[in-house]
Amino acid sequence: MKEVARKLNTTPRAIRLYEEKGLITPKKDKNNDYRLFTEEEIHRLSTILTLREIGVPIKEIKKSLTDPVMTCMSI
Template sequence: MKIKEAAERLGISQRAIRFYEKQGLLSPSRQQHNGYRAFGEEDIWRLQTIVALREAGMPIADIRTALAEIDANDEGRLMELLELQRSVMFAKWVEMKQMIETADRMIETLRQNRTLPIDDMYQLAEGSRRLREQRPGRTVGGSTSRPATTTGSSGKTRRSIRITMKRCV
């Protein structure tokens, strides 16, 4: 089958297939009379494997290693790579869970006090930054608010963000 058919069958773009080929992850045969790529069932299986590993967040270099292990029938090494990738995803999940919990606390604080301590905003921003750094090219949208200072019951000055809540009717 040609690249267009392979792309349609796998639900990926032709450009992605060319990228994986350029990265050395697959090398479909070429038709002699026209030079078109010819994808066999083994190529399709390999592409499915590449797509699955990419969906799991595995970098191209690690996919290359994983494919080499598959080609060498080294299931132990492949298992090790997959377990490593799982632990990376788990760490990202834990971080995301903590950010959600922080956002929930911020929402509750804002509902109760109509003000939000700057430390909570900083914690959420730091978590977002760390996640963004782990996935280059991804950005997290920012919001605008202005810092304010308040004096708490203890006499300490506290920085917070004053947010005006509006009701939609």
């Protein structure tokens, strides 16, 4: 998680918050419980961070990420 946080210029705490809110769902390594991020999840997290930076509420981000119509409209 530290590596992803560093790559995206954010904090592990922010990543955990987005996970708690259901915006991201990284798999966990069974041996050590570390989160495993795919490139797709890193891209999704980057999108979330960008939207938060411009003031979009977490609730709206979640709605747009789960609604295919909203996702297409936001692209």
